[in-house]
Amino acid sequence: MQVNLPILLLLLCVGTLVCFLMLKLVRQRREYRILFESVPCTISIQNKNFEIIRYNREFADTFDISQGKYCYTVYKGLRERCVSCPVSRTFNDGKSHYSEEERTNKDGSKKFWIVKTAPIRNTKGEITAAIEMCLDVTHRKELEEELSRSEKKYYAIFNNIPNPVFVLDPDSHRILDCNRSVEAVYGYAQSEVISRSFLDFFVEEDKSHYEFNLNKASEINQVKQVTKDGAIRFVNIRISPTEFLGQHVLLVTAGDITKRLEAEHQLSQASKLATLGEMATGVAHELNQPLTVIKMASTFFMKKISQNEAIPAEILRNMSEKISNNIDRANRIINHMRDFARKSDMRLDKVQVNDVLGKAFEIFSQQFKLRQIAVTWELQKNLPVIMADAGRLEQVFINLLVNARDSIEKRWAKSDPNAVSEKRIFLKTALKGKKVVVEVEDTGTGIPKGIQNKIFEPFFTTKEVGKGTGLGLSISYGIVKDFHGEIRLCDPFHGGACFHLEFPIHQLTQDVEHGKK
Ligand SMILES: Nc1ncnc2c1ncn2[C@@H]1O[C@H](COP(=O)(O)OP(=O)(O)O)[C@@H](O)[C@H]1O
Ligand SMILES: [Mg+2]
Missing domain, CATH: 3.30.450.20 (PAS domain)
Structure with missing residues (x-):
């Protein structure tokens, strides 16, 4: 047999090339296989019957492949295909699909994963299988659920x-x-x-x-x-x-705080009426003076008229003026009583403490004079305003004045009325830092140590039945608190009792002061 050398050489070359290409293909195949196996997510390949025909190592580690051949059995332990299946959608439209899947394990715990599918085609372009890639997101899902549970919990607390x-x-x-x-x-x-x-x-x-x-x-x-x-x-x-x-x-x-305010208000109104009773004596004294002047003037006029005597113009003008002034004074006293008795509308307004203290005192001035109780005033001028209700603040001052009066009366009852009187009330106001301070002190009996912590309690009184209600100081305490103030006992300089009150100055006034600096 004759050997054709060139053909032999050609065959040898082709053979070597084929061998080389085959080796390369095998190497590539092995590389792809390693890649497929070591991807850190589960990969399965399913045929059109939804049978798993290939899978990677992660898949084998995650799912129990011995359960069956169908994807729904292996992935979810089901006997039938899932209602919404991304693989079947890929088979239908040839596109890639995304979904989120979950399964309940035998122990009741849940597993969640996100799924991405893609078609696998043969050389003719026909879809023969689908690839399904899953990423386990159970931990992330658990964290999300935990977060949502805690949000729900806080929202429930918020709502309740x-x-x-x-x-x-x-x-x-x-x-x-x-x-x-x-x-x-x-x-x-x-x-x-x-x-x-x-x-x-x-x-x-x-x-x-x-x-x-x-x-x-x-x-x-x-x-x-x-x-x-x-x-x-x-x-x-x-x-x-x-x-x-x-x-x-x-x-x-x-x-x-509407209900609480209303209840406090009713109690305060009741105590106000008791205070009004106190005031009535003062008012009677106060009204007496203008009435006396008016009576004197009218008696004078009547006398002149009955004697048919002319009244000189100057005297007539003078006396009419007196009558008019005294009617104004009487009117002021009556209006003051009416304002005081009126129910307050519980609003806080800008209030000048000195004015209110002056008004509260006005009603008692005659009474104090008659009882020979002297008053020492030490008011600081141009005090900044506080936020309060003038009527209710007046009630506090009246309660303190009435208590001071009673205490002085009690202590000096048996003293010689002609002896030099020590009966005195001290009224002081001052600005201390951002507070307006008021001090009401007397030369009365003082408050024994043993009852000092009780005097602000409701219904605590040392006065005889019918005289004391025990409400004055407790109501005053509540009112002062409503104005963000404080009321407490302080050390007396003059032997009796000393009450210290302080109120924050009005916010805007504070700002203005601050702005000035
Ligand atoms: N200035 C004061 N001097 C002495 N004791 C006082 C003085 N103010 C209050 N007290 C004591 O506090 C008690 C309670 O006062 P308060 O609440 O006004 O009720 P009431 O005056 O009706 O007794 C008084 O009964 C009295 O014992
Ligand atoms: Mg009292």
Whole structure:
């Protein structure tokens, strides 16, 4: 047989090339296989019957392949195909699909994974299988659920706080969120309130004041607000700046104090009536003087008329003026009584302490004179105003004056009325830091140590039945607290009792003072 050398050489070359390419293919195949096996997510390849025909190592480690051949059995332990199956969608439209899947394990725990599918085509472009890649997101899902559970828990706490809580935008004061208690206090459903301005709850005349103060103060007490049906509610507001959904907000809690205020008010009104009884004696004395002047003038006129005598113009003018002045004085006293007896509307206004103390004293001046009780005044001029209710503050001062009077009377009852009197009340006001201080001191019996911690309790009295109600100091204590002030006993210089009161000066006045510096 004749050997054709060139053909032999050619065959040898082709053979070597084929061998080389085959080796390369085998190496590539091995590399892809390693890659397929070591991808850190589960991969399975399914034929059109949803049978798993190949899978990687991660898949074998994650799922129990011995359960069956179908994907729904291995992945989810099901006997039938899943209702929404990303693989079947890939078979239908030839596209890649994404889904989130879950399965309940035998022990009740859950497993979650995200799925991405892609078609596998043959050389003719026909889909013969699908590849399904899964990433286990159980841990992330658990964290999300934990977060959502804790959010729900805090939201439940937020909703069940008995006081209304608002989340406000600090610039516009728009309500971003609020709890369920808002409905009980304001009558609005949560949904009606969200996006409205918190300022809508304030009475018209107070809006601008609170618009300014909401961002400055941390608490505002006894604020007057309006409910859905137009009723007035009094609330104590607490404000704290905080973060909410990544945004700076104001967290505002409103404590409804309307019922408490009403009850206190009724008690205070009852004690006011008792004080009015005290005042009545003072008023009788006070009215006596103008009435005497008027009586004298009218007797003089009648006498002149009955004797047919002319009254000189100068005298007539003079006496008419006296009558008119004294009628004005009587009117002032009566109006004062009426103002005092009137129910206050529980609003806090700017009040000058010296004026109120002067007014409270006015009604007793005659009475004190008759009882030979002297008064030493030490009022600081130009005191800044405080936020209070003038009528109720007057009630506090009257209670203190009445107690001082009673105590002085008790101590000096048996003293010689002609001896030099030590009966004296000292009334002092001063500005100390940002507080207006008032001190009422007397030369009475003083308060024994043993009862000093009881005198502010309701119904505590050492006075005889019918004389003391034991309400004066306890009501005064409540009133002073309402004005954010304090009342306490202090060391007396003059042997009797000494009451020290202090009130914060009005916020805006503080700001003005501050601005001056
Ligand atoms: N200036 C005072 N001097 C002595 N004791 C006082 C004085 N003020 C109050 N007290 C004591 O405090 C008690 C309670 O006072 P208060 O609450 O005004 O009730 P009431 O005057 O009706 O007794 C008085 O009964 C008295 O014992
Ligand atoms: Mg009293």
